[in-house]
Amino acid sequence: MFWAKVYPAVISAFIVLNLGTVLFMNRPAPVMQATDDLLGKLSPLAAYRFSYTGWLTAEYAHKSGLDNRWQMFGRQSRFNWYFLIKAKTDAGTTVLPLPRQSPRTFWQKTFFDYKEAKFHLNLYGNRFLREAYASYLCRKYSVPGQPHIQSIIYELHYQNLLSPADAAKYGRHTELESYTQTWDEFPCSQ
Amino acid sequence: MFRISLGVLITMAYFCLAPNWNAYYSDNGVGGPYIDSWSIFYFTKGVIPLDLFWWIAVAASLGFTLGYKTRVCTIVLYILEVSMIHSNRMIVNGEDFTCRMLLFYSCFTDLGRALSLDAWLKAKKKIPVSNDPSAWPVAWPIRLMQINFALIYVISLPNKIVDDHAWLTGDAIYLSIVSNMWSRWPWPGIFYGGMLSKIMTYMTVLAEGTFPVLVWFNKTKMYSIALLASLHIGIAIMLQNVTFFTLSMVASLCMFIPGKMLRGWMDKVFHQGFSELLVKEAPVQENTQRGPKAKPGRGRKGRRRR
Numbered sequence: 001m002f003w004a005k006v007y008p009a010v011i012s013a014f015i016v017l018n019l020g021t022v023l024f025m026n027r028p029a030p031v032m033q034a035t036d037d038l039l040g041k042l043s044p045l046a047a048y049r050f051s052y053t054g055w056l057t058a059e060y061a062h063k064s065g066l067d068n069r070w071q072m073f074g075r076q077s078r079f080n081w082y083f084l085i086k087a088k089t090d091a092g093t094t095v096l097p098l099p100r101q102s103p104r105t106f107w108q109k110t111f112f113d114y115k116e117a118k119f120h121l122n123l124y125g126n127r128f129l130r131e132a133y134a135s136y137l138c139r140k141y142s143v144p145g146q147p148h149i150q151s152i153i154y155e156l157h158y159q160n161l162l163s164p165a166d167a168a169k170y171g172r173h174t175e176l177e178s179y180t181q182t183w184d185e186f187p188c189s190q
Numbered sequence: 191m192f193r194i195s196l197g198v199l200i201t202m203a204y205f206c207l208a209p210n211w212n213a214y215y216s217d218n219g220v221g222g223p224y225i226d227s228w229s230i231f232y233f234t235k236g237v238i239p240l241d242l243f244w245w246i247a248v249a250a251s252l253g254f255t256l257g258y259k260t261r262v263c264t265i266v267l268y269i270l271e272v273s274m275i276h277s278n279r280m281i282v283n284g285e286d287f288t289c290r291m292l293l294f295y296s297c298f299t300d301l302g303r304a305l306s307l308d309a310w311l312k313a314k315k316k317i318p319v320s321n322d323p324s325a326w327p328v329a330w331p332i333r334l335m336q337i338n339f340a341l342i343y344v345i346s347l348p349n350k351i352v353d354d355h356a357w358l359t360g361d362a363i364y365l366s367i368v369s370n371m372w373s374r375w376p377w378p379g380i381f382y383g384g385m386l387s388k389i390m391t392y393m394t395v396l397a398e399g400t401f402p403v404l405v406w407f408n409k410t411k412m413y414s415i416a417l418l419a420s421l422h423i424g425i426a427i428m429l430q431n432v433t434f435f436t437l438s439m440v441a442s443l444c445m446f447i448p449g450k451m452l453r454g455w456m457d458k459v460f461h462q463g464f465s466e467l468l469v470k471e472a473p474v475q476e477n478t479q480r481g482p483k484a485k486p487g488r489g490r491k492g493r494r495r496r
Contacts, residue, residue, distance in 0.1 A: 011330055022338060026345045063228060065272055065290040070346040072284070074353045076365035111206045115214070115281045117371050117431035122280045129280050132222030139218065164364045164384030173368040173378055
């Protein structure tokens with residue numbers, strides 16, 4: 001009987017908690033800035049309580065899986081780019097046989113490599129991840145009998161995109177010039 | 191339908207992950223050592239081989255799709271999805287976040303109620319289905335899923351427009367089509383000049399902007415669903431590396447379609463009574479306890495009878 005009375009309230013609270021958490025985790029930048037400004041004007045105790053509540057909400061979002069910030073193709077790149085990941089060995093520099101930079105079968109390209117693009121996108125902006133991935137490649141490709149890998153090199157190749165009007169004018173969507181630069185080099189640990 | 195379509199997608203995703211499973215999710219994989227401990231892979235490191243979790247995932251996704259021990263499979267899939275995301279956040283795609291959210295809410299409802307092995311086995315065992323409304327499956331998790339799904343567009347559309355003016359100028363679709371990373375469209379030339387890109391960009395904004403409102407009204411619901419489904423299917427055709435994500439959004443749209451309408455479609459496509467064959471339920475057990483009928487207008491404010 002007690003549960004029958006309390007059940008609707010519990011469900012309602014759970015619904016409010018979840019929807020509120022999603023909205024909290026996706027606050028626009030102006031709202032976050034306004035909140036920070038407001039916290040600065042409160043007393044230390046009140047500011048702590050608000051901050052702690054926010055932390056609890058973020059923790060619940062993290063644990064339950066509601067912490068994603070929803071952006072679908074929010075920012076479009078104005079240049080085409082790709083990483084060419086190489087291994088520097090005693091015998092010279094070789095291109096590693098990785099997805100997106102080596103011949104792939106139809107099944108690999110269509111089905112098995114579907115996470116590689118997002119992975120490279122994350123590699124682009126995260127030096128720690130590039131280092132971790134380089135460490136993984138050092139372990140994977142250091143095979144006895146093969147030349148010793150000294151370091152992993154990330155080479156960035158990019159080419160700017162033309163505007164739609166220029167694309168129609170020139171009949172292509174990329175500029176003629178393409179650029180290459182060494183983005184990072186991580187030595188393989190002994 | 192929602193369970194089946196999402197289950198098929200999740201099953202395919204796990205099969206596609208098979209060659210790279212250890213590379214992506216092991217402690218010495220591409221993402222480096224485990225940083226986040228909120229993962230079953232972290233807790234069972236060295237005890238349970240990671241490969242075994244792949245087999246568990248495939249079994250659970252097949253069970254989820256077929257509707258066998260549906261609740262258990264849903265919870266297992268949710269735990270695995272959370273673990274995958276927390277063990278290597280750097281290879282997380284949109285479909286991981288979407289599936290995680292949907293599976294979280296699905297844990298609270300009985301998705302195996304219809305078009306499932308669970309329902310078929312219950313009918314076979316002639317387990318009576320109660321006509322008592324309190325025994326019916328709860329609807330609030332489905333509603334919560336629907337609201338959260340609609341919120342995705344409420345949140346992402348303003349973010350898009352603020353973060354990139356290409357969504358206002360109409361160049362967003364052009365930039366997607368000419369991207370070497372995302373596009374698989376072999377004829378980008380038709381988007382040169384910008385007119386087609388403008389039309390498609392503004393249609394995208396229209397579809398995403400109107401869906402969270404129009405989907406709640408019976409007269410506009412199906413048009414809104416059809417428009418958004420067309421958008422996502424178009425993305426699946428023209429763009430690569432986001433196929434599972436965009437198809438997970440299409441699968442999620444199934445939860446907005448009323449069951450009665452789906453059964454009507456199935457009867458039209460196959461033959462009359464086909465849906466009755468699939469939704470076999472045991473004879474309904476009448477509620478023999480008849481209480482006093484509520485007088486109209488009394489509601490909760492009516493006097494309680496002791």
